[in-house]
Amino acid sequence: MATLSLNVPNFGTTLASDSYGKLVQVCQSAEVAGFDRVLVTDHVVMGSDNSAYTWSAFPTEPDANWLEPLTVLAFVAGQTKTIRLGTGIVIAALRGGAVLAKTAATLDLLSGGRFDLGVGTGWQEREYEAVGLDFGKRGPLLDDALAVCRALWTSAPASVATPRLTFDDVYCAPRPAAGIPIWVSGSLSKAVVRRVATWGDGWIPIMGAGNDDLREGGDVIRKAMVDLGRDPSNLQIRGRLTICRAADGSIDLPATMLGAEQLVESGATDVLVALAAVDPDPDAAMDIFGELVSAFRTVTPS
Numbered sequence: 001m002a003t004l005s006l007n008v009p010n011f012g013t014t015l016a017s018d019s020y021g022k023l024v025q026v027c028q029s030a031e032v033a034g035f036d037r038v039l040v041t042d043h044v045v046m047g048s049d050n051s052a053y054t055w056s057a058f059p060t061e062p063d064a065n066w067l068e069p070l071t072v073l074a075f076v077a078g079q080t081k082t083i084r085l086g087t088g089i090v091i092a093a094l095r096g097g098a099v100l101a102k103t104a105a106t107l108d109l110l111s112g113g114r115f116d117l118g119v120g121t122g123w124q125e126r127e128y129e130a131v132g133l134d135f136g137k138r139g140p141l142l143d144d145a146l147a148v149c150r151a152l153w154t155s156a157p158a159s160v161a162t163p164r165l166t167f168d169d170v171y172c173a174p175r176p177a178a179g180i181p182i183w184v185s186g187s188l189s190k191a192v193v194r195r196v197a198t199w200g201d202g203w204i205p206i207m208g209a210g211n212d213d214l215r216e217g218g219d220v221i222r223k224a225m226v227d228l229g230r231d232p233s234n235l236q237i238r239g240r241l242t243i244c245r246a247a248d249g250s251i252d253l254p255a256t257m258l259g260a261e262q263l264v265e266s267g268a269t270d271v272l273v274a275l276a277a278v279d280p281d282p283d284a285a286m287d288i289f290g291e292l293v294s295a296f297r298t299v300t301p302s
Contacts, residue, residue: 001300001301002260002264002268002269002270002271002300002301003036003037003269003270003271004034004035004036004037004270004271004273004293004296005035005036005037005038005039005086005088005238005270005271005272005273006026006030006035006037006038006039006272006273006274006275007038007039007040007041007088007272007273007274007275008023008026008027008030008038008039008040008275009023009040009041009059009275009276010023010040010041010066010067010069010072011041011043011059011060011064011065011066011067012059012060012064012065012066013064013065014275014276014280014282015282016065020067020072022282023072023076024075024076024079025282025286026038026275026282026285026286027076027079027080027083028079028080029286029289030083030289031080031081031082031083032289033286033289033290033292033293034290034293034294034297035083035289035293036083036084036270037083037084037085037086037116037270038076038083038084038085038086039086039087039088039118039272040067040069040072040073040086040087040088041069041087041088041089042068042069042087042089042090042091042122043066043091043122043124043127044068044091044094044127044130044131045126045127045130046060046062046063046064046066046124046126047062047124047125047126048062050062050124052123052124052125053123053124054123055207055208056207069087069090070087070090070103070104070107073085073086073087073107073111073115074106074107074110074111077107077110077111077114077115078110082114083114084114084115084116085107085111085114085115085116086115086116086117086118086183087116087117087118087119088118088183088185088204088238088272089118089119089120089122089183089185089204090117090118090119090120091119091120091121091122091127092117092119092120092142092145092146092149093121093128093133093138093141093142093144093145094122094127094128094131094133095145096145096148097144097145097146097147097148097149097152097160097165098148098152098172100117100145100148100149101148101149101152101153101172102152102172104117104149104176104180105152105153105172105173105174105175105176105180106174108176108180109174109176113176113177113178115180116180116181116183116202117149117180117181117182117183118182118183118184118185118202118204119142119145119146119182119183119184119185120142120184120185120186120204121138121139121141121142121186122138139191139195140162140163140164141164142195143162143195144160144162144164144165146182146184146195146198146199147160147162147165147199148160148165149180149182149199150182150199152170152172152175153172153175153176153179153180154175154179156171156172156173156175157169157170157171158170158171158172181201181202181236182199182200182201182202183200183201183202183203183204183236183238184196184199184200184202184203184204185203185204185205185206186204186205186206187205187206187209188205188213188216188217188220193220193221193224194224196221196224196225196235197221197224197225197227197228197230198228200221200235201234201235201236202235202236202237202238202269202270203217203218203221203235203236203237203238204238205217205237205238205239207240209240211239211262211263211265211266212266214237214239214263214266214267214268215266215267217237217267218235218237218267221235222235235269236269236270237267237268237269237270238268238269238270238271238272239263239264239266239267239268239270239271239272240263240271240272240273240274241256241259241260241263241271241272241273241277242256242259242277243256243273243277243278244256244259251278251288251292253291253292253295256292256295257295257296257298257299258299260296260299260300261299261300264300264301271296271300273292278292
């Protein structure tokens with residue numbers, strides 16, 4: 001069955017009221033309505049120049065609040081019961097593999113196994129400068145972080161040997177009993193295909209990817225997984241849902257759900273909708289959650 005995820009802004013002022021209690025309220029409302037997952041995103045620092053962000057207008061000013069995503073999810077975990085909690089994405093290399101492995105495993109344990117780790121390299125050089133890392137090596141640094149996470153989650157003692165990082169005879173507990181799904185973001189480059197095929201449970205296509213991109217990417221990644229001796233049948237793929245509007249500005253549910261059906265037919269196993277796309281007013285958005293989820297369940301396979 002395809003899942004439905006809600007992208008919740010952990011930045012800016014939209015959900016800032018009551019010390020971001022509104023953010024928790026949105027997540028709780030999503031859980032009650034039947035969303036499968038809430039997702040938050042990552043920036044550690046911001047520079048004044050965001051021209052490298054090429055997908056749309058950047059959503060905040062450089063000095064706007066941007067809450068740390070794993071901390072946010074830990075807070076949300078304590079105030080929800082069933083909804084999955086994910087990053088879409090966290091810039092893994094900025095934290096280092098060992099710290100990320102410990103933090104993720106702790107969050108997964110305290111949430112009852114509800115955490116999904118979405119990772120990527122990010123696009124902003126300033127963030128790598130701020131933690132003393134080479135932005136030009138962001139791909140290999142992400143590879144190292146994922147290799148360390150997998151090793152520390154599955155072995156005791158654990159060891160890792162990459163061209164840049166070597167250790168052995170180390171322990172890191174807790175270790176996730178059922179594993180933590182890793183979702184890897186990026187375009188269909190050779191590096192991203194290899195990264196998903198090696199460590200990933202899911203692929204987050206780059207923003208703007210169409211249905212044909214999802215279909216082609218799924219085929220390419222599954223073949224790479226087979227070549228590495230991994231079972232490709234459980235590969236997860238995220239598609240982004242476009243909210244269609246009627247002439248009066250209300251959501252055109254039939255047209256919107258046709259888009260959801262097409263995403264699933266193209267290989268998406270998870271359909272993502274942004275809170276602001278449902279309605280810029282979070283209270284108005286929450287009022288529509290139930291109707292949106294019900295329509296999604298009607299048109300997607302069970």
